[in-house]
Amino acid sequence: MRHIVILGNGISGITAAREIRKQCDDQITVVSAETDHFFSRTALMYVYMGHLEFHHTKPYEDWFWAKNRIELVRAEVTGMDVDAKHIQYADGQRLSYDVLILAVGSKPNFFDWPGQNLRGVQGLYGKPDLDRMEADTKGIQQAVVVGGGLIGIELCEMLRSRGIQVTFLVREDRFWKSVLPTDESALVTRHIKQHHINIRIDTELAEIIGDGAGRVSAVVTKAGEEIPAQFVGVAVGVSPNVDFLKNTPLQIDRGILVNAYLETNLPDVYAIGDCVQHRTPPDGRKPVEQIWYTGRQMGETVARTIVGKPTTYQPGVFFNSAKFFDIEYQTYGHVPARPPEDEQSFYWEHPKGTIALRINYRRRDQTVVGVNSFGIRQRQDVWQQWILDGKSIQYVLEHLPQANFDPEFSKQYESLIIAQFNAENPEHKFRIKAKRGLFSLFRG
Structure with a gap:
């Protein structure tokens, strides 16, 4: 019996675990430092807005994992030994594997702004981010959101749901310029304004100012304008979460490089989800695609390969x-x-x-x-x-x-x-x- 270890309990890793279990009896261990159980990451905003409680975001009951013989480990992984075929936890303990699936996701981008480490400055990616946001927005009046994409809009909506004044800084000369044509960008911009968001086009963050006690109090734009804020949401994209793997023999560019079968350059090591960079992207696709459903599709694909049915990743029409x-x-x-x-x-x-x-x-x-x-x-x-x-x-x-x-x-x-x-x-x-x-x- 093989031991299949999966790093990451997001949609990619959990889909792989479930699909493998359906087709074989190998030992499966899922390791994550974020939460004990898999949850729907896209539902976090609705928890903050009061539409859901966190337990509503878990698609499976807690007993599901033991019943299906999927072991869950809550631990931070700091490295891997390819020759010995084991991963290492932060406390020094090791876990051996026969097959390793890297589903380590992504992380919010930061760009070395002065003051970005102040309390109240954060991105929104996982449950720890939601907990920090819950704590750091209690009783505040003003917030700034930096970055003109989908996560930025979510942060604006979340903050407005609690009556917080929001200034939305968009570096480009129109909203989501890299994705939306001009007409659609104008349509969404009008709608943002109708929801009482102060959207500032062509405005770039230069510095984040503290209150002297370690908390954010304002931001300064590159034009020199100071905007009061007790919370700053950073939404300038995400990057593959691969820093802890860069001193290993694993081949990494922006993400972990994989072939059409989601194999890395290392034997018995695969990568799926947000952390992946395709050496040869499927037709009509980008090398790095950080979308919920592509993570699920990669989990399904790698599972078939691991149980002896080699399958190439074919996501279809975007x-x-x-x-x-x-x-x-x-x-x-x-x-x-x-x-x-x-x-x-x-x-x-x-x-x-x-x-x-x-x-x-x-x-x-x-x-x-x-x-x-x-x-x-x-x-x-x-x-x-x-x-x-x-x-x-x-x-x-x-x-x-x-x-x-x-x-x-x-x-x-x-x-x-x-x-x-x-x-x-x-x-x-x-x-x-x-x-x-x-x-x-x-x-x-």
């Missing part, structure tokens, strides 16, 4: 989803901030300014390559199949109701979307050919 306060956002396929020259981009926005749809398609053959949706819930299976099948913009528009996931009596916008496309492209006269039926409404 997708992601999020919420900007009240606006639901979904994206499928390829929708860059600026489309390449060989692509066209059609954008429709409702006059109320919180509902929009963008479809990108190739010029040469009209094949749809991606979609952004704001405020209209879309069916993932429909869009992914359309993109895989190379459906044309005409086909997609004429069958657009099939992708709508909103309830039956919700307001529909497909006719308005097609009317605008026809007005902008008078050579076309597309019309809806496929309505939503009971099958499309209730499947999935």
